Amino acid sequence: MLDLMDISDFIQKIAQGITLAIGIDTQVIDFKLQRVAGTVYKPIPQNGGVVKRVIETGEYAISTAVDRTSPACLSCNQRSNCKEMGYLHCPIVYGNMVIGVMGLICYEPEHIEKIKDERRGLLNFIQSMCELIGLKLKEEEVRKKEQEIYRKLDSQNQVLNQVLEQISDGYVLLDADNIIRNVNKKALNIFKTDSGAILGKNILELIPDPIFHKMIETESVNVYEKIKIGEESYGALFYKVAERREDLVKILNFKTIINIGSRIAGEAFRENQITFGNILGSSPRMRHLKEIAQKVARTMPNILLTGETGTGKEMFARAIHNASDRCGNPFITINCAAIPMELLESELFGYEEGAFTGAKKGGKIGKFELADTGTIFLDEIGEMPFHLQAKLLRVLQERRLERVGGNKQIRLNIRIISATNRDLEKMVEEGKFREDLYYRLNIFEIHLPPLRERPEDIPLLVHYFIEKYRSFFEVDVSGIDPEAMEHLCRYQWKGNIRELENVVQYMISMSSDSMSGIIGKAALPAQVMEGKNLDPAGREAEDIPLDFKEREALQMKKLLAQYGNTTEGKRQVARQMGISLATLYRRIGKMK
Known part of the structure; x- marks a missing residue:
């Protein structure tokens, strides 16, 4: 002041x-x-x-x-x-x-x-x-604030220009009216011109390709298209930066095409743009979970995602971030189980120069600081060492941290989404997880069901993975026969969606010589064909073909046995099944 x-x-x-x-x-x-x-x-x-x-x-x-x-x-x-x-x-x-x-x-x-x-x-x-x-x-x-803003903008523009010049792709930055505001040397080489001749011009005047015009005019965000610029072909990706700014709204990325047959190159750009529409699942339970997650995305500061491995917890975390008012800010992920215990503290909180032997000159910024104004996703939170849980709790309470070896308090404005496949309540009872941290993280819990509890979503996922990977493996397949699909629906999927994705990739590669373009039963891996996975009632799933209602009834019985027949127990069952309490009572009545 x-x-x-x-x-x-x-x-x-x-x-x-x-x-x-x-x-x-x-x-x-x-x-x-x-x-x-x-x-x-x-x-x-x-x-x-x-x-x-x-x-x-x-x-x-x-x-x-x-x-x-x-x-x-x-x-x-x-x-x-x-x-x-x-x-x-x-x-x-x-x-x-x-x-x-x-x-x-x-x-x-x-x-x-x-x-x-x-x-x-x-x-x-x-x-x-x-x-x-x-x-x-x-x-x-x-006046001084304006000077500081202009100074920062000038500094940021210099950094932006330096970054753009180091990138091997062509980049063009547009305003709301598609006027070119910045361009790197690679893009100038593509257009065969200099910056003076291109800045201030409408990009549509420079590229007459109708595919490109449609992409820009319809604002097909994160779509990777093959376009013509002069006599050459390039891969073009268009995405938005900010909705409320007029000076810099859109970015165009032009890639030199060596093999345009695969559009996997666009996956890196689409990864951070995951929304609830990208999460596949039409079962009542998944629809209910997505509705709940959309509601809490803008309100709840800390969310705990629980569920088995491979149920899509990170996708839900990204969708929640992108549905919140933090969507334009960083989304930083860290897997607490994948980083050695002795390195986890410095990865999370950063360190100052000289904090320990081997520390980098100038220190290092931690994941929490990188996530400032955005979201940090702490995957496998149940694996966090007990001594670090106290430091994480302090960060949650005070919204500030100290780097390792430092004494400066750094303010934070972050949302924390954590995920685990472990029973944290049981870990609290066993003294392996701090109770106060558990309640700080678990302001709102979203439990993602395993795939075996929503088998009606399996066909949708199978067809999606077939469409996704058939061009990648260059195999001309367009579908799967009913008998093979029935095997997939009856399998218990201990690895959930991740295991199903791997199995579909295997089946596509095994169908390379299929004349009909249909994946048959013979392409199924051995564990699906021969596995004696038990259904929730303890019977062998392969011996008993069940329709959706029968599966739902078995699930209901299992959950009632787990939570009990009290009113509170039934509320838990309804929540787990993604239905209302009144609907649960009606279905219990039909079972009698």
Whole structure:
């Protein structure tokens, strides 16, 4: 925050003008009891005197007869040299704080008479001058902030230009009207021109390809298309940067095509753009979970995702992030089980130079700092060492951290989404996970069901994976026969969606010589054909073909046995199945 010393030249002109206008000396003192400006030098008493009282109370003070026997005068170290006969002091207020005092100092009898005769007018005048100083200080603060913003923007633009020049792809930055605002050398080479000839032009005028025009005009975000620029073919990717900015809204990425047959190159760009629409699942339970997750995405600060390995916890975390008001900010993931215990603390919280042997010069920023203003996803949170749980709890409580080897408090504005396939409540009971941390992380829990509890989603997932991987493996397959699909639906999928994805890839590669383009039963891996996986009731799934209603009934019985027949138990069952309590009661009635 600025203070009066930052505008002392301006205040000096005000003081001189006041003295010239009314003939009484003027002085301005700041809240530290330092002289800022004035037409007379009057030493400030050690006890602060009347000026200190005005600063503390925020009220003006007027005197036309100084009492030399008053306690204030008797205790003043300037008493023997003081020639002051009277005064008028007004507080200078800025941002609800008294930051100084402007005073008229009377040394002559005529000064006293002037204050007596024009008391109200002079008081209003000095108060107006104090307000003027406050406005000037605000103006100066705004000016300095603008200078800092321009400095940062200039610095960011320099960094952006340096980064763009190091990238092997062509990059073009557009505004809301598709006007080119920045371009790197690779893109200039593609267009065979220089920056002076291209900046300020509409990108649609430079690339006549109708596919490209459609991509831009329909704003097909994150779509990877093959287009023509001159005589050459390039892969073009279009995506948005900010919805509310007019100066920089869109980015175009042009890749030189060596083998355009695979569009897997676009996957890296699409990864961070996952929404709930990308999460496959039409079962009632999955629809319910997605609805809940969308509701809490904008409200809940900390969310805990639970479920078995391979159920899609990271996809849900990304979708929650992208549905929140933090969607344009960082999404940082860290797997607590994948990083060695001795390195996890420095990865999470960063470290200062010299913090330990082998520490980088200048230190290193941690994942939490990288996630500032955005979301950090702590996967496998149940694997976090107990001693680090205390530090994580402190970060959650205080929203600030200290790097390893440092003592500076770094403020954080982050949302934490954590995930685990372990039973944290049981770990709390066993003393392996801090209870206070558990309740901090688990402000809202979303439990993702295993694939075996929503078999009606399996066909949808299978067809999606076939479409995704058939071009990658260059195998001409378009579907799967019903018998093979039935085997997939009856399999128990201990590895869940991740295992199903691997199995579909295997089946596609095993169907390379299929004349019909249909994946048959013979392409199934041995564990699916021969596995004796048990259904929830303990029977061999391969021996008993079950339809959806039968599977649902078995699931309901299992959950009722787990949670009990109390009202609270039934609420838990309804929550796990993704249905309302009333619907659960109706289905229980049909089972009897």
